[in-house]
Amino acid sequence: MFNEINTPIRTIMTPGPVEAHPNVLRVMSTPILGQFDPAFLAIMDEVKEMIKIPFGTKNEQAFAIDGTSRSGLEAALIGLIEPGDKVLIPAYGRFAYLLGEICERAKAQVTYLEKAWDSVFEQDAIIAEIKRVNPKIVALVHGETANGQMQPLEKIGKFCQANDVFFVVDTVATYGGAPVKVDEWGIDIAIAGTQKCVSVPSGLSLITYNERVEKVLTARYQKELGLSKDFRNERHISSNYLDLSQLQRYWNKERINHHTESTSMIYALHEGLRMMIQEGIENGYERHSQNDRAIQAGIEAMGLFIFGDRTTKMPTVTPILIPEGVDGDAVRNTLLHDFGVEIASSFGPLQGKVWRIGNMGFSSRKENVLHVLAAFEAALLFHGAAIHRGEAVLAALNEYNK
Ligand SMILES: *Cc1c(COP(=O)(O)O)cnc(C)c1O
Numbered sequence: 001m002f003n004e005i006n007t008p009i010r011t012i013m014t015p016g017p018v019e020a021h022p023n024v025l026r027v028m029s030t031p032i033l034g035q036f037d038p039a040f041l042a043i044m045d046e047v048k049e050m051i052k053i054p055f056g057t058k059n060e061q062a063f064a065i066d067g068t069s070r071s072g073l074e075a076a077l078i079g080l081i082e083p084g085d086k087v088l089i090p091a092y093g094r095f096a097y098l099l100g101e102i103c104e105r106a107k108a109q110v111t112y113l114e115k116a117w118d119s120v121f122e123q124d125a126i127i128a129e130i131k132r133v134n135p136k137i138v139a140l141v142h143g144e145t146a147n148g149q150m151q152p153l154e155k156i157g158k159f160c161q162a163n164d165v166f167f168v169v170d171t172v173a174t175y176g177g178a179p180v181k182v183d184e185w186g187i188d189i190a191i192a193g194t195q196k197c198v199s200v201p202s203g204l205s206l207i208t209y210n211e212r213v214e215k216v217l218t219a220r221y222q223k224e225l226g227l228s229k230d231f232r233n234e235r236h237i238s239s240n241y242l243d244l245s246q247l248q249r250y251w252n253k254e255r256i257n258h259h260t261e262s263t264s265m266i267y268a269l270h271e272g273l274r275m276m277i278q279e280g281i282e283n284g285y286e287r288h289s290q291n292d293r294a295i296q297a298g299i300e301a302m303g304l305f306i307f308g309d310r311t312t313k314m315p316t317v318t319p320i321l322i323p324e325g326v327d328g329d330a331v332r333n334t335l336l337h338d339f340g341v342e343i344a345s346s347f348g349p350l351q352g353k354v355w356r357i358g359n360m361g362f363s364s365r366k367e368n369v370l371h372v373l374a375a376f377e378a379a380l381l382f383h384g385a386a387i388h389r390g391e392a393v394l395a396a397l398n399e400y401n402k
Contacts, residue, residue, distance in 0.1 A: 010336075013147040013372045014344040015173060015317045015358035017195035017202050020268075027271040028264050035261040042196025043270055044261075048251060050273035054175050054197075054281055055190055055208045057182040058373030062208040063251035065242065065261050065268055069172040072205025073232050073240040074102050076168050076189040080137055082105035082235065088135040090126045091146030091150065093117050094347045095170055103139065105386065106238065111135065117147045117349060119309035123155040130156075130165060137166040140214055143174035146347050147308055148317035148356065150178065154262040166213070172196060175206070176276055177288045177316040188213050194265075197288070197316065199361035200272035203265050207244075212381040214248070227257065243268040272361075288315045291364045295357055298373040301395035302380070307354045316364075319354040322358055326385045328355060334382055339375035370396055 033040040046062075065071050081087065081103060091338045102108045107192040113129045115121065130138060138160055143150045153169065160167040168189045169263050171180045175190075176197030182190045183208040189209040195202035224233035224240070239241045241259065250258040278282055292315040299306060299320055307319040322328040330346060335341040344356040357372060372401065373392040380387050 001376075009340060010343045011339075011368055011371055013357050013359070013361050013368060014342055015196070015356055016360060018197075018199060018358065018360045021199040021272060021275055021362040023275060024271045027267045028201075029219070030267050032262070034264060036255060036358045040261075040263055040266075043266060044251065045247060047266060047273065048202060050270070050277060051206050052208060053277055055171075055178060055182045055192070055206075056180055056184060057190075057208050059182065059208045059210050061210075061248060062206070062246065064203040064266065065207060065243070065247060066203070066259060066265070067205055068195070068202050069191065069205045070098065070169075071131060071242060072104075072191035072193070072207045073099060073170055073172075075205070075244050076191055076207060076209070076241070077102045077108075077137070077139065078106045078239055078242060079211065079220070079237055079244040080166055080168070080189075081108045083108040084109060085137065086111065086133060086135040087137045087139060088113065088133050089129060089139050090121050090129065090151075091115070092120055092147070093141065094146035095141045095144055095172075097169065099139040099141070099168075103137075108137075109129075117144075117400035118149075118307065120149050120151040120312045123152055126156050127159045130159065130163070130180050135165060137168055139168040139170075141170040142180065143171070143178065143314045143316060145173040145314075145317055147350060147354075148319040149308055149312050149316050150314040151312070152164075153187065154181075154185040157260070158277065160188070161186040172307070173316055173360075174314065176281070176284060177364070178314060179285060182208060185248045186382050191380040193268055194272065197284070197361040197364075198269070198276065200274040201265075201270045201362075203262065204269055205329050206269075209244075217245040221249075223256075224258075239286075286360060288364050291359050291366065291369050292316070292318065294366070294369050294399040295359060295373070296391035297391070298369070298396040299357075299398040301391035302377060307350075316358065316360050318357045318359065319350070320357065321354055322352070323377065323385050323387075326380070326383055328352060331376075331379045331383050331385075332357070335375055339371075339379070341372050343372065343376070366400060
């Protein structure tokens with residue numbers, strides 16, 4: 001016999017997944033519709049329009065891909081890359097290397113511009129490297145979740161536009177939590193996900209791209225064999241499932257028969273986006289910023305140090321240096337098992353060196369911030385950390401009452 005699942009209630013303050021909005025969980029139990037039911041097509045059309053708003057774009061193309069955020073990253077890159085194409089990846093954290101990995105598997109010629117993970121690039125340094133390498137594509141992460149750094153993009157985007165270079169940007173950790181301006185910054189393809197600031201479970205990726213990209217995709221379109229035997233294309237995209245040239249024709253008027261859409265996830269996305277728009281996108285940014293200031297005030301009041309360049313810190317992630325002699329995982333275990341609070345560790349060179357507190361979507365709430373700070377202080381004291389007692393929550397409350 002197997003028992004019914006009985007999950008513990010958690011306060012999730014990681015950089016994803018975050019707590020789904022209760023409205024979102026409710027709409028997910030809406031009855032199933034067929035993926036070509038006119039009632040469902042109307043929902044898809046609204047989702048397309050709503051996706052564009054936090055992206056700051058008037059692009060015609062904006063839709064969701066079934067799969068987590070990395071499905072969108074992979075679809076974007078393999079849609080553009082043909083074997084031997086040159087791609088430049090400026091890397092200041094973990095997720096840049098994911099972009100590189102995808103490009104390498106697509107047989108691109110990848111050049112990395114690397115630096116330490118504690119700050120972002122000067123935009124001019126990236127532009128100089130574009131001039132040197134002369135790539136077809138520059139792929140960059142906007143908000144690097146591994147270290148909490150956020151890369152300014154607008155000069156790079158303008159340079160790419162003026163020089164016929166494709167600019168692909170991972171905005172997974174910033175979409176909805178910090179301004180993303182696809183059109184103004186000259187981004188050709190931007191990718192986001194659902195389980196971060198959209199407050200929806202993991203399982204969809206959001207994508208938008210402009211006409212420049214559409215032209216490439218149109219030139220590579222190949223109809224599936226079972227639908228037509230005489231629509232072959234030598235330049236076809238290597239994946240069927242993540243083929244943007246087909247996905248676009250599923251989300252637009254042609255409505256080609258591709259995959260069976262996860263209608264329940266689209267309901268969830270519709271509600272997540274609707275809640276963001278109802279709050280006001282700018283108000284959402286302000287909420288994330290205010291909660292971020294409160295988290296930082298609380299952490300510093302304990303005498304802990306925030307990792308990395310503070311001038312380019314993301315509002316959605318706070319990396320905290322683990323003090324000498326403190327077992328980072330033991331503190332996280334106490335938080336999870338005794339307080340029901342989840343925070344994150346980090347990756348690569350930051351593994352074991354920093355904790356990360358996420359501040360995203362429905363999890364970005366005052367009561368969560370105060371709860372995580374109170375629990376964190378107690379867990380640190382319990383594990384023998386020499387911190388200032390009784391200051392963290394007070395500092396955060398003072399920040400809220402400024
Ligand atoms: C979370 C994250 C991803 C990966 O998202 P998945 O949904 O797990 O595929 C990619 N890039 C960044 C910057 C992220 O924060």
